[in-house]
Amino acid sequence: MTHANRRCAAVAELRLPPRPVSSIVAAFLLFIPLAAMAHVEGGAAGGLLSGLGHPVSGLDHVLAMVAVGVWGAQLGRPAIWLLPVVFPLLMALGGFAGLMGWNLPAIEVGIALSAVVLGALILGQIRLPLAIAVLIVAFFAVFHGHAHGTEMGPDANAMLYSIGFVIATGLLHAAGIALGLIHRWDTGRVILRAAGSVVLAGGLFFLWGALG
Amino acid sequence: MPRAWAMSGVVAILLWVGPGVARAHLVTSGLGPFYDGALHLLLSPGDLLGVLALALLAGLRGPAAGRLAVMALPIAWVLVGMVGLGVPTVLEPSWPGALSYMLVGVLLAANLALPPWVVGALAAGYGALHGLLNGSALAAIGAGWPELLGIVTTVLLLTLLISAAVVPLRAEWGRVVVRVIGSWVAAIGLLVLGWTLHGAA
Numbered sequence: 001m002t003h004a005n006r007r008c009a010a011v012a013e014l015r016l017p018p019r020p021v022s023s024i025v026a027a028f029l030l031f032i033p034l035a036a037m038a039h040v041e042g043g044a045a046g047g048l049l050s051g052l053g054h055p056v057s058g059l060d061h062v063l064a065m066v067a068v069g070v071w072g073a074q075l076g077r078p079a080i081w082l083l084p085v086v087f088p089l090l091m092a093l094g095g096f097a098g099l100m101g102w103n104l105p106a107i108e109v110g111i112a113l114s115a116v117v118l119g120a121l122i123l124g125q126i127r128l129p130l131a132i133a134v135l136i137v138a139f140f141a142v143f144h145g146h147a148h149g150t151e152m153g154p155d156a157n158a159m160l161y162s163i164g165f166v167i168a169t170g171l172l173h174a175a176g177i178a179l180g181l182i183h184r185w186d187t188g189r190v191i192l193r194a195a196g197s198v199v200l201a202g203g204l205f206f207l208w209g210a211l212g
Numbered sequence: 213m214p215r216a217w218a219m220s221g222v223v224a225i226l227l228w229v230g231p232g233v234a235r236a237h238l239v240t241s242g243l244g245p246f247y248d249g250a251l252h253l254l255l256s257p258g259d260l261l262g263v264l265a266l267a268l269l270a271g272l273r274g275p276a277a278g279r280l281a282v283m284a285l286p287i288a289w290v291l292v293g294m295v296g297l298g299v300p301t302v303l304e305p306s307w308p309g310a311l312s313y314m315l316v317g318v319l320l321a322a323n324l325a326l327p328p329w330v331v332g333a334l335a336a337g338y339g340a341l342h343g344l345l346n347g348s349a350l351a352a353i354g355a356g357w358p359e360l361l362g363i364v365t366t367v368l369l370l371t372l373l374i375s376a377a378v379v380p381l382r383a384e385w386g387r388v389v390v391r392v393i394g395s396w397v398a399a400i401g402l403l404v405l406g407w408t409l410h411g412a413a
Contacts, residue, residue, distance in 0.1 A: 081388045085321055085395040092399035099406035149406065158407035159257050162400045170396055 047157025051164025054148055055172060060111050060206045061144055065169055067118035067199045068137055069176020070192060074122060074183050079130055083137045084173035088166055090138040091145035095165075098149020107150075108210035110143030115203025122196025125189070245355065249362025253370075258404070259342060260370075262313035265397040266338055267371040268390050269320045271378025273331050278375040280332030286368040288339030289346070293360045296347020307408045312341055314401025320394025323387075339367070 055061055065087070072083040097104065104110070117136065121128070128136070148165065179195070182188030240248060253259050263285075270281030316338065319326065326334075343364075350359050381387055 081392065085392055088399040089318075089321065089395050089402075092402040095403050096406035099403075099410040101410075149403075158404050159400075162403035162407070163257060163261075165403065166396045166399045170392070 047160035048164045051161035051166075052168045054151070054161075054165055055168040059202065060115060061147075062172060063199050063202045064111065064114040064118060064140065064144060065172035066176035066179070067115065067122060067196075069173040069178075070180040070195060070199075071118055071122050071133075071176075072173075073177050073180020074125060074192060075127060075130075075133060079133055080177060080180075082130070082134060084170065084177065086134050086138050087141045087173060088169050090141035091148070091169060092166070094142035094145025094147075095149035096145075097142070098146040098151075104143065104146050106210075107143055107147050109207065110140065111147060112203050112206035112210045114140035114143065115199050116207060117203075119196050119198070119200030119203050123193050123200055124196075125193065245358035246362040246365075249350075249355075249359030250366045251362075252359070253363045253366040258309050258313070259346075261397050261400060262309065262316060262338060262342065263367055263370050264374060265313055265316040265320050265394060266335055267374035268378055268393060269316060269326075270331050270335065270371070271375035271381070272320065272323065272387065272390055273326055273328065275379050277326070277328040277331035278379050280328050281335040281375060282368070282372050284332045285335040285339040285371050286364045288336040289343035289367055290360065290364040291343065292340040293343035293347035293350075293364065294357065296344040296349075297351045297356060297360065299344075299348045299351065301348050301352065307405060308341060309345060310401045310404040310408060312338055312401075314398050314405060317394045317396070317398030317401055321391050321398055322394075323391055335371075 055065065068083050068087050072080040075083075094104075117140070120126075121136075180192060183192055253263075266281060266285060270278045316334070319334075343360075346363055347360060350356065378390055381390070
């Protein structure tokens with residue numbers, strides 16, 4: 001009996017179904033370079049991890065980015081995908097401005113206001129014309145991007161930081177869209193409006209702090 | 213077939229997340245200069261992003277655009293790369309590279325109805341720019357045409373596989389995902405451009 005046949009027989013005996021996907025995931029996890037985790041992340045690993053972590057490091061950012069996805073889902077097509085396309089582009093423009101040292105007034109106020117406005121729009125299930133919705137999201141995205149741009153560490157790997165940063169932002173939007181899909185059910189619509197009120201309350205809290 | 217695609221994807225991710233500290237010179241694959249070059253492209257996220265965005269754009273614009281891009285990109289890359297090999301100047305590849313894939317990302321996200329010849333010209337221009345950057349960088353570190361051929365072969369295979377995967381996409385959500393990737397590539401390009409100019413300031 002060959003090795004392969006012996007293995008198949010063993011699998012059959014143990015009644016274990018072959019799981020190629022699990023094996024692939026396990027192999028993938030096995031190959032993650034743990035050496036970079038044994039000390040303070042730097043270089044490439046630090047750049048990617050820092051970029052992935054930055055958008056989720058502040059609750060004000062998280063609230064707004066998830067809210068963009070939720071509001072897009074409430075509005076339906078084409079806003080459901082257009083808003084999450086516009087946000088990273090304009091956020092990157094804000095980040096570019098921040099990196100170049102171009103100042104924007106009242107950054108923290110703008111970020112807090114984004115949560116207030118988006119929370120209110122979700123709470124009220126307000127359906128604005130697509131162009132207006134895009135303009136609102138684009139306007140606030142610049143503030144978020146600017147804040148991130150000015151906070152980027154000088155020692156991080158620029159490319160990998162940016163990749164991680166954009167991916168994390170996109171995944172937050174995707175989480176918002178996934179949450180927003182419950183909009184098709186009556187109970188879901190109520191839950192989404194409640195979520196909007198939470199975003200609104202969070203925004204007001206951060207606005208209070210920014211103005212204080 | 214889906215399993216093969218999954219395996220290919222996992223292998224690509226593994227190669228991509230590999231340590232990138234060796235970007236100042238070619239990673240030694242142990243298989244010779246051709247494979248050193250092939251591996252180099254897979255370990256260079258900036259180059260990969262551009263090829264990815266261009267292949268997605270070509271695929272989204274249909275089979276004619278895809279065929280042109282598959283031919284124009286590697287041919288321009290290798291021809292101008294040969295010229296670059298004769299110019300061993302250490303160019304700063306960050307800002308023109310970032311600008312180029314940012315623009316391709318914007319075109320992809322915008323889903324402009326570009327005619328096939330425009331996509332082909334875009335691919336040729338992109339290949340020429342990166343071929344020049346690659347060629348001169350290779351010459352500066354004492355590498356030569358085998359490494360360049362390795363890079364171009366990877367470019368050809370990636371462009372072929374990615375555009376061929378996108379051409380038959382008909383579902384709206386699938387095409388939207390492609391455009392979202394374009395917006396991400398554009399955003400990354402803009403941020404890297406900011407970093408580069410920030411560092412230069």
